[in-house]
Amino acid sequence: MGERLSGKIAVITGSGRGIGRVSAELFAREGASVVVSDIDAGNAEETTKAITNAGGRAVCHPADVTDSSQVDALVDRAVEEFGRLDIMFNNAGGALPEVTHEVTDEKYREVVGLNMDGVFYGTRAALRVMVPQRSGCILITTSGAGLGSVKGLAVYGMAKAGVVNLAKSVAEEYGPLGIRANVVSPGPIASPGFEQFVDSVEGLRAKMEGGVPARRFGLPEEIANTALFLASDEASYVSGVVVPVDGGIAGKYPTPTPEMD
Numbered sequence: 321m322g323e324r325l326s327g328k329i330a331v332i333t334g335s336g337r338g339i340g341r342v343s344a345e346l347f348a349r350e351g352a353s354v355v356v357s358d359i360d361a362g363n364a365e366e367t368t369k370a371i372t373n374a375g376g377r378a379v380c381h382p383a384d385v386t387d388s389s390q391v392d393a394l395v396d397r398a399v400e401e402f403g404r405l406d407i408m409f410n411n412a413g414g415a416l417p418e419v420t421h422e423v424t425d426e427k428y429r430e431v432v433g434l435n436m437d438g439v440f441y442g443t444r445a446a447l448r449v450m451v452p453q454r455s456g457c458i459l460i461t462t463s464g465a466g467l468g469s470v471k472g473l474a475v476y477g478m479a480k481a482g483v484v485n486l487a488k489s490v491a492e493e494y495g496p497l498g499i500r501a502n503v504v505s506p507g508p509i510a511s512p513g514f515e516q517f518v519d520s521v522e523g524l525r526a527k528m529e530g531g532v533p534a535r536r537f538g539l540p541e542e543i544a545n546t547a548l549f550l551a552s553d554e555a556s557y558v559s560g561v562v563v564p565v566d567g568g569i570a571g572k573y574p575t576p577t578p579e580m581d
């Protein structure tokens with residue numbers, strides 16, 4: 321057991337699997353008490369058990385982040401169980417590729433609901449606790465699709481770009497109260513959700529891998545490690561920033577280049 325989050329209370333949405341789950345387990349190993357939350361109650365329970373079986377502290381509170389009353393109840397649960405809230409990791413999200421002009425109203429609402437509304441609800445609920453506390457850390461998972469364009473992900477990218485601005489705004493507005501807000505931006509990370517995405521279009525896997533300077537997909541652990549740093553006091557003067565964790569994608573200038581491998 322480490323101590324980088326010793327004594328801290330964290331809520332992590334979408335922690336039933338993928339990046340959220342690995343983050344929940346890592347945060348707990350580093351001393352945090354974690355409220356594990358996911359729309360999939362069975363997966364959230366599994367993450368919780370994995371943490372407690374390993375000697376960590378966790379409680380399970382399934383919630384749908386697109387419903388603000390469920391998100392409010394999730395944050396209330398953290399305070400009821402542990403008395404405070406130090407880290408709100410708004411991580412739940414995802415989408416499959418769509419041709420933009422064929423997106424239905426229902427699909428539009430679904431993608432924006434999960435990737436933008438849910439992050440706002442989580443941030444707002446957390447701030448209601450963190451403002452009187454005069455401390456706290458908001459973490460948000462965006463995507464490379466929120467930093468630049470990714471074909472087929474216009475609506476998802478729009479929502480993911482929106483939450484970057486939310487973090488920057490919160491960092492300025494609440495910085496004087498000791499509250500930080502930061503964003504982690506995964507590149508292609510081999511989570512269950514990403515595997516579903518990459519297999520939904522033929523040939524996409526090889527094409528995507530070839531486009532990453534590191535020439536591989538990342539691991540959920542590589543996002544969790546960055547989230548851990550941002551959530552910890554090691555990042556006490558880091559606020560309002562986006563950290564790409566993407567094997568070098570965000571640094572590329574998209575001009576045609578010779579193949580030199």
Ligand SMILES: NC(=O)c1ccc[n+]([C@@H]2O[C@H](COP(=O)([O-])OP(=O)(O)OC[C@H]3O[C@@H](n4cnc5c(N)ncnc54)[C@H](O)[C@@H]3O)[C@@H](O)[C@H]2O)c1
Nearest residue numbers: 334337338339359384385412413414463508509511513514
């Ligand atoms: N894996 C990648 O390549 C990648 C790249 C960029 C951004 N991201 C982002 O990282 C985050 C985590 O994604 P992941 O790759 O671990 O995906 P994942 O699909 O493996 O896990 C996402 C989790 O969120 C949960 N979830 C979905 N809808 C929910 C809702 N309405 N309320 C609560 N929970 C809900 C799912 O049940 C699932 O457990 C997402 O925000 C995603 O957009 C992932």
